[in-house]
Amino acid sequence: MAPPALPSPTTDDTPPVRQRRTRRKEARPGELLEAALSLFVEKGFAATRVEEVAARAGVSKGTLFLYFPSKEELFKAVVRETIAGRFAEWNEEFERFEGDSVELVRYCMNSWWERIGQTQASGITKLVMSEAGMFPEIAAFYQQEVIRPGHDLIRRILQRGIDRGEFRALHLDYAVYSLIAPMIFLLMWKHSMSACTPSSAPIDPLSFIDTQVDLLLRGMLVRPTPSTRP
Template sequence: MLPAGQPKFKRRKADRPDEIVAAALEVFAEKGFAAARLEDIAKRAGVSKGAIYLYFATKEDIFRAVVEQGVAPNLSAVQNILANASADFPDLLRGLVKVLAGVVATTPVGGIVKMVIGESRNFPELAQAWHDQLVRPALAAMTQAIAAAQARGELRPGDPRLHAISLISPLLVGVVWRETFLPVGAEPIDIPALAEQHVELWLRGMLTKSGAAS
């Protein structure tokens, strides 16, 4: 194995963009966007700084690749769950939130979320990429699934988009708590447990009699 930080010249060139993106995901999550340097990303990826410019023109381009390649693939699992129209809605929802909570709890995506929230004023393109490629399609899919369950009489009336936002809000709170307060000594939050408890509470309030009986 090559020493950390040394260029991996023996690896195929086709592997290097993926290595750069994986390294950038970690560096952005740890340092934020403004403080992350290309030198940091190159060192973490085991390539030279010049090698980065062979694949990415700017740091913003690297971030877009992080969203597309490092984070967005998790969206496919979410969309597959929501596309299963034949599934019992409570089980579908439990499965969905379990996947989302698992991603938040086991990957650096929480640090990226904090970065986007904290630096979007100075770098609005970060929020734009995150919204367009992740938030908007995921929220649309969840909104559609809730609206379909309402049409079947399984869920109570209400704006399905607002219901979808209320479902995922605890995950965002859990991420902000972990990334902001945990480092200064706050008591940790079990994000999967928080999500599971919220889903059960949400279902008790939202399911109709026919939905609860199905």
């Protein structure tokens, strides 16, 4: 008689391996986005290779392409996750804000620095500014997902102040840039200009923002009507 067949040595091992792979697979998108953000900020869009992103995340290039079919789509996902996705919460906070518009402007600029400026995502703006000419699709995407919603939100804040009689009438298209410009300066200082700044003259971002808000608001507050001399 032939001896009884022994169980396959791989039968009992298969389920645990499959379970481990499932858990790992679920964790991968976030790890890939984190790795991609780091590399995009360090090297730029053109110089970053998907192989590097996959290796830093600890997965294969094939696994990366399961989630993101191209480097462009990976970049878009990074922007949505770290910047564009913030606008929903900012708009909700705008609707709930009960203070005056002076404090809303101050809150807006400080909140932007805390949630974007002091994080690694702040390097994305420099990347887009540097490489927009080479990658018009990326520039168009950034304009649609970040610049336009940002402009719209700032316009609503300024219009709120005008409607409430707290700000004088402004050319809103240009007034928006007055609030954006200090933020752009901080980003460029953080990622490029700080290396050229003397160590004896460091820039504290929160103090810089506070000073800019003070300068801007003194130009936006309603001007008192001059008294008529007899």
